[in-house]
Amino acid sequence: MRFLARRLGFYLLTAWAAVTLNFLIPRLMPGDPVELLVARLKGNVDPAAIDAMRRAFGISDAGLWQQYVDYLGNLAHGELGRSITFFPTEVSTVIADSLPWTVGLVGVATLISYLVGTALGVLMAWKRGTWLDGVLPAATFMHAVPYFWVALALVFVFGVTLQWFPVSRAYGLDVMPGFTGEFAGSVLYHAALPAVTIVVASMADRILGMRNVMVTTLGEDYVVMAEAKGLTSRRVMWAYAARNAILPNITSFALSLGFVVGGSVLTEIVFSYPGIGSMLLKGVENEDFPLMQGIFLVISLAVLVANFLADLAYVVLDPRTRQESE
């Protein structure tokens, strides 16, 4: 388990870096955030809000080191300060309300995109020289398409023109949230277009990445050997070639997670989906620095957790990482 312990150590270090970055950004960027806020609102700001904000940042007359210690102490208690937009609601409450929507939407969409994209990549490498090669130029194009543009196009075609799917919100106005079939149906119906956006926009990377690794793997001696033994194509393709090709694919998938999350933030905004991405935009638009920073921290930690899960999958799939510990 030395591999996992080392990875865990790295994630803890990265989490600390994200926290410290969060502390340093308002201090390193030009201008005092509190004064910036007061100036932009032309003084029309609640003194209580200013005070809350100073406290959220730990901005005080104390030395930088003392401020940092205070900041870490607040964070350890889950104290992220109060939101300016939704004053006097705590930032942690705003995040707790919106995070489940994002985790559900982005989690499911990313999983679908990964599974389908990887399977397509395997097939395309296997059937090189057939009509499947026609997918390559399309995937190259999709690889560079902005998420929010895919979202706009889907809204235009399936939301406005055909009117098949709703184009905003997470559930219908006419249903009550609760554990009912009606509510679940409404949630799924509303999540359809945002989920398709994320799947379509993120799948090309998986297809191209898996295809390239797989093509390299197919040239290995053990694959030729398996074919020579007369094993079925299916067995050679999945159990010999794909099983080995998937390892670098998981690594690149984990590294692309931050990018997928960034794209999902934009997707949520197009669909007014009540997740963390929409909240981040609200925070930035309203100069709500405590909310902005709280959300950045939560997103960073979520990506770290997802990376760790990818590492776990790696350990399951690659016996070598398990043997090292003995």
Place this chain on the structure above:
Amino acid sequence: MKIKIGIGILVFFALMALAGPLLIGADPAATSEDGLQGPSAAHWLGTTQTGQDILTQIVYGSRVSLGVGVLSAVIATVFAVAVGLVGGYFGGAVDEVLSVLTNIFLVLPALPLIIVLAGYLPQRGVASVAVVIAVTGWAWGARVLRAQTLSVRRRDFVQAARASGEGAFRVIFFEILPVLLPVIATSFLATVVAAILAEAGLSFLGLADLSTVSWGSMLYFAQNGQALLIGAWWWFIPPGLCIALIGTGLALVNFGIDEIANPRLRTVKVKAKATPEAASKVTAKAKART
């Protein structure tokens, strides 16, 4: 072939950005009476809600989108080269620290960080947006370059340079760097794509300079002008298409370089398999060609 198509696309957009505004001459922000017109002879790509010509905006917007993309990719690549080469060359504690720093920036989600940083900018000009994007965009290149430096530094010519008493700085930047130029070029191109996408995302959120016309800000105004609900597809399709096309062009060049380095990736050759049906297919295809 791939490289040729890719370079063709890039040259097209480079010409558009450099010479396009001179050819068109009109003001991209100029409004007119003809609001929300579809494509016509007078307005090839139609007009916005306030009667601005979309083709003019696309042409002027290419300057900002490409400019920010290239500028931040240059900054990010310089940083990536410095971190990757220095870490890879020295190894040891220096390398450990730089690697951890690189990996941290690789894992942290870039766009949310860019959004937060942009939120603090007092003035969101083109240059400051480019710097903010560069801050989050250097890590991938640094990682690739470090790995390459590790293998290059053991080669004879590097050993010879060190033995002849050249300083570390000279060895890194005059002996190793020229060998890595192809790698630096591919990493630069990939960074340009990421930077163009980031700029578009930032402008789309209204967080970049909205007074200058860029493809991202066009999409911002299209979304806020209810282009979707009105059915004005000509307003939001062209900017996104341009972004995707540039990305495709850069990716084609990169994939083409990959294929030169790894010939197995090429699509033209049919993999010769031992199965009879595959063999017969190959011969059938060969017959059809002759």
